Amino acid sequence: SAVISQKPSRDICQRGTSLTIQCQVDSQVTMMFWYRQQPGQSLTLIATANQGSEATYESGFVIDKFPISRPNLTFSTLTVSNMSPEDSSIYLCSVRSDEQYFGPGTRLTVT
Amino acid sequence: AQSVSQHNHHVILSEAASLELGCNYSYGGTVNLFWYVQYPGQHLQLLLKYFSGDPLVKGIKGFEAEFIKSKFSFNLRKPSVQWSDTAEYFCAVRPSGSARQLTFGSGTQLTVLP
Numbered sequence: 001s002a003v004i005s006q007k008p009s010r011d012i013c014q015r016g017t018s019l020t021i022q023c024q025v026d027s028q029v030t031m032m033f034w035y036r037q038q039p040g041q042s043l044t045l046i047a048t049a050n051q052g053s054e055a056t057y058e059s060g061f062v063i064d065k066f067p068i069s070r071p072n073l074t075f076s077t078l079t080v081s082n083m084s085p086e087d088s089s090i091y092l093c094s095v096r097s098d099e100q101y102f103g104p105g106t107r108l109t110v111t
Numbered sequence: 112a113q114s115v116s117q118h119n120h121h122v123i124l125s126e127a128a129s130l131e132l133g134c135n136y137s138y139g140g141t142v143n144l145f146w147y148v149q150y151p152g153q154h155l156q157l158l159l160k161y162f163s164g165d166p167l168v169k170g171i172k173g174f175e176a177e178f179i180k181s182k183f184s185f186n187l188r189k190p191s192v193q194w195s196d197t198a199e200y201f202c203a204v205r206p207s208g209s210a211r212q213l214t215f216g217s218g219t220q221l222t223v224l225p
Contacts (some may be wrong), residue, residue, distance in 0.1 A: 033179075033212060041213040042201065043155075092155070100145070100213060102155040 004103035025091030028073035035092040049076040113138035117216035134188040134202030141207040144185040150198045
């Protein structure tokens with residue numbers, strides 16, 4: 001199993017600013033992922049965070065908007081850059097080991 | 112690419128009623144199927160999964176799901192719901208043996224009235 005923690009749990013930010021979300025896993029995992037869950041919608045994969053190389057982004061998501069770091073096998077960060085109200089969402093970190101585990105999420109509100 | 116449909120957006124039941132939540136997927140090959148649950152204020156957790164073998168799988172808290180390959184369906188069932196089952200339920204699919212990520216359905220909000 002894997003236990004995932006995220007910081008912050010929630011934040012309210014002004015448009016035009018950036019927020020960095022941290023994800024910590026209690027064990028080493030090869031695959032870490034970032035998802036977005038917009039209000040009333042399902043989870044959408046943003047990117048796969050690769051250790052030692054650049055993240056792999058899904059269609060519709062770009063590195064300039066969502067830069068990701070993966071310095072080691074237990075930690076990753078996602079930055080939401082130049083925020084607008086449309087970025088208001090829950091951002092979830094996820095890992096895959098024996099099965100898929102999800103963090104508690106970061107609820108972001110952009111005003 | 113695969114896709115997942117959950118036809119019920121919001122289901123309201125009284126305690127002790129039976130539950131069935133629909134999930135249909137679209138993919139031409141073999142898949143792994145999952146149901147996740149998100150209780151209010153909590154994170155997503157795995158309810159049950161199907162990889163192969165017996166198409167009727169049992170999960171935690173009395174939930175079960177049946178994989179019907181001919182119908183591309185993986186419906187979630189529980190014979191008698193409780194107030195504590197109030198949550199959002201997500202169906203997800205992934206091609207078998209793939210490193211690709213899960214594709215989620217839009218979710219079904221279940222409200223159980225005491």
